[in-house]
Amino acid sequence: MSFAWMAWTGPTAIFFGVIACVLLLFTFLGIKYPETPRRGILMIETTRGDRLFITLLGSAFINAGWLATTGLPQYWALGICAFYAAAVFRWV
Amino acid sequence: MDKVQNNKAWFLVLPVLVLVAFSAVIPLMTVVNYSVQDTFGNNVFFWEGLGWFEQVLTDSRVHGALGRQLAFSGIILAIQIPLGIAIAVCMPKKGFWASVCLVLMALPLLIPWNVVGTIWQIMGRGDIGLVGYSLSALGIDWNYARDPLHAWITVIVMDVWHWTSLVALLAYAGLQSIPQAYYQAAKIDQASRWSVFRYIELPKMQGVLLIAILLRFMDSFMIYTEPFVVTGGGPGSATSFLSIDLVKMALGQFDLGPAAAFSLMYFLVILLVSWVFYTVMTNLDKAEGR
Numbered sequence: 001m002s003f004a005w006m007a008w009t010g011p012t013a014i015f016f017g018v019i020a021c022v023l024l025l026f027t028f029l030g031i032k033y034p035e036t037p038r039r040g041i042l043m044i045e046t047t048r049g050d051r052l053f054i055t056l057l058g059s060a061f062i063n064a065g066w067l068a069t070t071g072l073p074q075y076w077a078l079g080i081c082a083f084y085a086a087a088v089f090r091w092v
Numbered sequence: 093m094d095k096v097q098n099n100k101a102w103f104l105v106l107p108v109l110v111l112v113a114f115s116a117v118i119p120l121m122t123v124v125n126y127s128v129q130d131t132f133g134n135n136v137f138f139w140e141g142l143g144w145f146e147q148v149l150t151d152s153r154v155h156g157a158l159g160r161q162l163a164f165s166g167i168i169l170a171i172q173i174p175l176g177i178a179i180a181v182c183m184p185k186k187g188f189w190a191s192v193c194l195v196l197m198a199l200p201l202l203i204p205w206n207v208v209g210t211i212w213q214i215m216g217r218g219d220i221g222l223v224g225y226s227l228s229a230l231g232i233d234w235n236y237a238r239d240p241l242h243a244w245i246t247v248i249v250m251d252v253w254h255w256t257s258l259v260a261l262l263a264y265a266g267l268q269s270i271p272q273a274y275y276q277a278a279k280i281d282q283a284s285r286w287s288v289f290r291y292i293e294l295p296k297m298q299g300v301l302l303i304a305i306l307l308r309f310m311d312s313f314m315i316y317t318e319p320f321v322v323t324g325g326g327p328g329s330a331t332s333f334l335s336i337d338l339v340k341m342a343l344g345q346f347d348l349g350p351a352a353a354f355s356l357m358y359f360l361v362i363l364l365v366s367w368v369f370y371t372v373m374t375n376l377d378k379a380e381g382r
Contacts (some may be wrong), residue, residue, distance in 0.1 A: 006125055007129055
């Protein structure tokens, strides 16, 4: 079976690999350390998984916004995303 | 007694996971792979990096399509939601005519998209169409193939004709679930018809209306077939909504890279909106203690 039609590249494989690892990690955390949902600054109940989703979705928009407006290297946007992720997990 | 936790039930979800993997995850991964490469066919790809994303994000053509799409979704929501509620409020609550109304309201929903497009394409024609001919007879030079405003009116009227019944049926279901006691209490208080609507019916319909808004927004945001059949995105690009523009880019021009980047941005917007609606709905349910 050939996967040539999927046109895999190294960077996209790493991208999906990281997401898969994060999902596995959060599944493990969910089993090992069960949690109760909490209410943060968005005034909505969130679990660890919700916060991960908000982080990933927000990071996509931060990266898109950075690419569209600044013209500066993209890894700076990743730095912003790291701060954003920390903020989401701390306060949302 | 503690509830017995049996996680073996998760294995029953496996078939769905496999199905979703084939129908959604693998195609999505492929789109992501395409979005960072260029191809001229034959499964030969060249690394392009984030170039396509940059192009799509700064492309005035994409911005135009997004603007038209948001305008279209906004307009049809502004028409369909109030109109659907008004129809639901006016519909008989029980008896023979209630059934007749329900069947009549369900009819447009049963017609396939491309048939709806064909119906309105013919209806709008000035030479043989009922609407187009009547308007021409009234002295209006009606031509949706030439005039952008006419094209927009045709597409919007078509969507309103096709989908308002969905909102009406959902609102009707919401109305039917209100216990009579509320109306009796309102009668004792001599509440006006408007007060009954404002303070009883509307709050009780809140849940179904949110679902109606979500469904209509998503559906209109992804609309393709009807405007494609009626106007083909024209005149010019006046009715080229996001999906029409995307298909033109992907299949018409075979620009798979830019089209993949475009569809990923499209997907992100839809994901964001769905998440917002889902969050609002679940929080509303929790607030109501359902």
